[in-house]
Amino acid sequence: MGAHEAGEMHSPGYGGVATVPSWLRPPDNINDLLPGIWAQSVHRGDDGVLRVGGVSVDDIAAEFGTPAFVLDEADFRARAVAFKDAFAAAFQGNADVYYAGKAFLCTAVARWIAEDGLMLDTCSGGELAVALRAEVPPEKIALHGNNKLESEIDRAVAAGIGRIVIDSMIEIDRVAEAAQRHGVVQPVFIRVTVGVEAHTHEYVSTAHEDQKFGLSLAGGVAAEAISKVLANPALRLVGLHSHIGSQIFDTQGFEVAARRLLGLHASVEKNHGVVLPEIDLGGGYGIAYTSQHDPLEPKLLADQLADIVIRECRALEIAVPRVSIEPGRAIAGPSTFTLYRVGTLKDVTIDHGGVRRYVSVDGGMSDNIRTALYDADYSCTLASRGSDAPAALCRVVGKHCESGDIVVRDEFLPGDLAPGDLLAVPGTGAYCRSMASQYNHVPRPPVLAVRDGKVRVIVRRETEEDLLALDVD
Structure with missing residues (x-):
């Protein structure tokens, strides 16, 4: 990649020209969900609204706010058990599966792992503290x-x-x-x-x-x-x-x-x-x-x-x-999507006359640093309604004071996307909440476990009071 005096994002092939990555194709139907990247219960209802575990994202956003990590509990646990059963069969019972807690860990998850017969891998005193608080049998914990x-x-x-x-x-x-x-x-x-x-x-x-x-x-x-x-x-x-x-x-x-x-x-x-x-x-x-x-x-x-x-x-x-x-990722990652609300949109004319639509949401690199850190690619979809509008190539960005605050680098979204719409970004169950920060003093989102039509908070939303409580001067 050639250097550019204004920074790498202006380099040809990176962001200076509104080109589509080779793997990204315009969808036949903008409302379709890409198979394989969503939790098992996620689907779009007849009204076009995304649902998970029998609950609509409209209801989730109304009760719990955005941004939020929305976790399909049944999906998470089914993936964990699938690994345990597959390796037990392949090695004739002579195998153990340790869930890598660094992907995402909280007390509820640690309990699920223990209840479903897996071991738990920790890599810090804090992760060990969560495991012990959840009463995971110590002999099933690694450090x-x-x-x-x-x-x-x-x-x-x-x-x-x-x-x-x-x-x-x-x-x-x-x-x-x-x-x-x-x-x-x-x-x-x-x-x-x-x-x-x-x-x-x-x-x-x-x-x-x-x-x-x-x-x-x-x-x-x-x-x-x-x-x-x-x-x-x-x-x-x-x-x-x-x-x-x-x-x-x-x-x-x-x-x-x-x-x-x-x-x-x-x-x-x-x-x-x-x-x-x-x-x-x-x-x-x-x-x-x-x-x-x-x-x-x-x-x-x-x-x-x-x-x-x-x-x-x-x-x-x-x-x-x-x-x-x-x-870790293979269990936690697909089980969760992040629910955001659209704030602003702007079409930006860039090099060679190209146009890129920037869609700003109410989260960003404080709840998903992976795009900035690893050049990670994500998908997303309009979650709060269906649309018949033509697809537009968009870049979903956050609210932070960084030009590298990108959530989804390239995605086709409906051309009638508007402020107030909800977007869902799948595959965020691993490392997103675990690596979340308070950059710009933005409180971290909650983690909501959804199952059988019910939503419960397993990690509560951080508040401004939480932030101020750490400031002791």
Whole structure:
């Protein structure tokens, strides 16, 4: 991409010319919902109004306001169970599914995960606090993180959580010291950087060498960590862990990662006489945000990963260990859409005589930073009514004082879109509320769980009083 003195958004091919991305096509019917990107219960009623869990978005907006994250509870839980059942079948019961809480976590979600028989992966003291408040059985909780505070480690050990994933040589001593203080032997995994370049955005690619996570397989660092853990009586090495990235749509990278991880796993038995019972292949399974995305269904994903693991174990002449995975986005993402209200519209003449329609909504990068951070693509639809108007190419933007405050970079919306209309942006269940901020002192939206015609608040809307309460001067 060529540089432009006014900034990259003015560069040809980025935003300077109102061109349509190759994957985006004008819809045959502007009211149709794109299959695969919405929660299961979402549909458009005869009146053209979007409905979820039997409730119209008009009613949701009237009672709870906008913007709001609207979560289809039945959809979320069905996706979680689908992963659990698929991996149990593919590995003949020898598998665990840890929901990656970083995607979205609150007390209600943690309870759903426990009730539906999944484990829970946390990566901070705050996420661990939510899990413990929700009374998730501690043995079903894992703690990740490249820089766990000593207080976080101590709390995890004291609570009796099932695994702490060691991410550095320093952490080995810290976890062991906490275990000694509490008079326990702490189960641990070692996160291994396996040197796999996942085909995803640089910021969510996590298994190449030049990044902050894990202990490198290259140069023997991971092997050194294994020896150190095995020599410490306060620690019990349960298995090895890898995570290659996020928003991944095939199993090629997992195949390479599994081969390298299982090779190290086999070397532990050969060099130390210890058979590790488990491995963890991480998560990162992609979802459909637009028509360009084609994710794997849980059953196909489970079957393919099982084939990979069994084949590699056979080649290494070792028993197949228990396998863990960590889906987060793939469970939470499609279950939720963000409901916005349109505020202003303007047609802007840009380079070469092109025109782009800017649709401003009452949220933005404070509730969805992913477009600005990752160049993420989203879809959206007019939610409060149907329309017979011709489609217009639009850019949905937020209310923040940033030109990069973009929610949906390119989408066809009805040409008669007007202030007061409701827009719904699907696929926002993962990382949007989790990464939300108070930028420009805009309070964060609520999360509303909808099921069987009823709506309940599971995370309340932040208020200006909440913001002012933090200001103690």
